[in-house]
Amino acid sequence: MxxxxxxxxxxxxxxxxxxxxxxxxxxxxxxxxxxxxxxxxxxxxxxxxxxxxxxxxxxxxxxGPAGEAAPTEARTQAAFTASLPALSCLDDLAGDAVAAGCEKALFGAPDAAATAVSYTAARIDRLTALGDAATAEKSLTSDMKVLRKALERDRYGLVAHVLIARDGCTQFDCATFRSLTDQQQVAANMSSHLYDTLVARYAPTWNTPAMAAPPMPATGALAGLPPSMPTGKPTNAEFPSASSTPPVSIMNPEPPTAATRQAAPAANAA
Structure with a gap:
């Protein structure tokens, strides 16, 4: 060792x-x-x-099997994840709440679902290249343990689909099961066709055009402005013209108004 x-x-x-x-x-x-x-x-x-x-x-x-294979597989995995970040959900490390939200990202488009299938097939090959579970356990790294656990969990039925479509496996007979420590969930997904169920759920939305957001009405846009800010709308107020305004000179005293004329007799009477 x-x-x-x-x-x-x-x-x-x-x-x-x-x-x-x-x-x-x-x-x-x-x-x-x-x-x-x-x-x-x-x-x-x-x-x-x-x-x-x-x-x-x-x-x-x-x-050798432990030399060039590991860097090549790491580069392949990085390329897959870069093309579709939602593939990180397949590691099953983010928790149930995040994984439930990842379902739409993985099956919301046909190219995303196809990429997830190819990525899962590559991950299965990585695990089976190490041999059966007992042999692989001697030199299994922490990353490979996480990968094996995620494949055994098979949250979206991708592992079951690859084993059926590519390897011709059944829930009772599959060579890949020897590389797993627990194949019950994968076998159950084979029986229930979980992958096909998820594809059928999201396929009707694949060709549906995205709905554009409705334009915001003008009144709604102006409603958020403060009262002191001009809105730019025309007004119907009437303003006096220059000819109707009497001339005013700063050299002449200001003419008395009606209020001052009424106040003057009252002051004289007092």
């Missing part, structure tokens, strides 16, 4: 390179100090064999 962890470690190539470099330096130092022909030939032979061994180990690790 310890050797397997070291072999799969991302730092393994770096430590292997450092160890080889140190060994080569030691051999080179010995060769320079002892300039005998036999020693030099032996050192070159050892260096050549070690270089071949390191190249073989690096190649086996790069092209």
């Amino acid at each position: 310890a050797f397997d962890q070291i072999w799969r470690s991302p730092a393994f190539p770096m430590w292997l390179t450092l160890a080889a470099a140190g060994f080569f330096a030691l051999i080179l130092l010995i060769t320079l100090l002892r300039a005998e022909k036999s020693v030099a030939n032996g050192a070159l032979t050892v260096i050549t064999l070690l270089a071949i061994a390191i190249a073989v180990a690096a190649t086996a690790r790069a092209y």
